[in-house]
Amino acid sequence: xxxxxNDSSFMREDAVNVFAKVLKDNRRVHFxxxxxxxxxxxxxxxxxxxxxxxxxxxxLEQILAMKEEQNAYIVRDEYFSExxxxxxxxxxxxxxTVTLQNFTxxxxxxxxxxxxxxxxxxxxxxxxxxxxGSEIQGNLYDISRGGLGVVSLxxxxxxxxxxxxxxxxxxxxxxxxxxxxxxxxxxxxxxxxALRYKxxxxxxxxxxxxxxxxxxxxxxxTKKRVVETLEELKEQIKTYQ
Numbered sequence: 001x002x003x004x005x006n007d008s009s010f011m012r013e014d015a016v017n018v019f020a021k022v023l024k025d026n027r028r029v030h031f032x033x034x035x036x037x038x039x040x041x042x043x044x045x046x047x048x049x050x051x052x053x054x055x056x057x058x059x060l061e062q063i064l065a066m067k068e069e070q071n072a073y074i075v076r077d078e079y080f081s082e083x084x085x086x087x088x089x090x091x092x093x094x095x096x097t098v099t100l101q102n103f104t105x106x107x108x109x110x111x112x113x114x115x116x117x118x119x120x121x122x123x124x125x126x127x128x129x130x131x132x133g134s135e136i137q138g139n140l141y142d143i144s145r146g147g148l149g150v151v152s153l154x155x156x157x158x159x160x161x162x163x164x165x166x167x168x169x170x171x172x173x174x175x176x177x178x179x180x181x182x183x184x185x186x187x188x189x190x191x192x193x194a195l196r197y198k199x200x201x202x203x204x205x206x207x208x209x210x211x212x213x214x215x216x217x218x219x220x221x222t223k224k225r226v227v228e229t230l231e232e233l234k235e236q237i238k239t240y241q
Contacts, residue, residue: 015084015103019054022046022079030075031058032109033065037118037142038229040065041075053089053101060237063091063098072100073109083109093240116145119225127168129203131158131191138203140168145219147189147206155201156194164191164205172220180224187214 138152
């Protein structure tokens with residue numbers, strides 16, 4: 001999960017002291033993580049505090065999401081003046097506790113700002129991106145009702161902020177809802193960012209407000225993937241019980 005760090009965190013009250021107040025007042029803490037792009041959140045309890053570490057009791061699915069992200073994230077509330085990121089020292093699956101340390105205040109939790117659920121595709125999905133006559137091929141990285149991300153080894157030298165066309169296929173539930181059908185997507189988007197990362201290009205594209213049927217098809221796909229992802233998480237939980 002990405003966030004914006006606050007350079008003035010030294011002005012904020014020490015996070016461990018805030019956890020101590022939460023414990024004293026017998027209040028709960030709002031944890032938020034992503035599991036394969038899907039939000040997982042719960043209200044956790046502060047069990048005890050020792051020196052600079054804090055032990056919290058959380059739901060098992062939260063622990064699994066934390067393990068995937070390798071950090072814990074806490075949403076701001078009446079106690080925490082800003083969102084918080086914490087390093088994970090260890091887990092106790094038997095008691096459903098997580099030990100946290102090294103707390104960093106964050107202005108934004110992007111997962112909490114998302115207007116739409118963002119999901120990963122359930123299979124390799126080829127995407128053709130075209131802008132001003134330049135065309136590249138990539139893989140669908142993630143998708144939501146608001147846009148999509150594409151990873152490619154090719155640098156199309158596309159211009160950010162300008163329209164870009166995407167062609168790909170999605171598998172969505174049919175009208176009866178008991179099976180899936182493949183549909184072709186051919187849509188114009190806006191290229192928000194083109195980033196080079198680990199030897200590849202990452203293209204972040206935003207759906208426009210005039211996407212009609214395409215937007216509905218993407219909404220059906222993301223809804224299906226949210227359900228499937230949470231089912232995968234439940235299956236993982238069974239292996240720990």
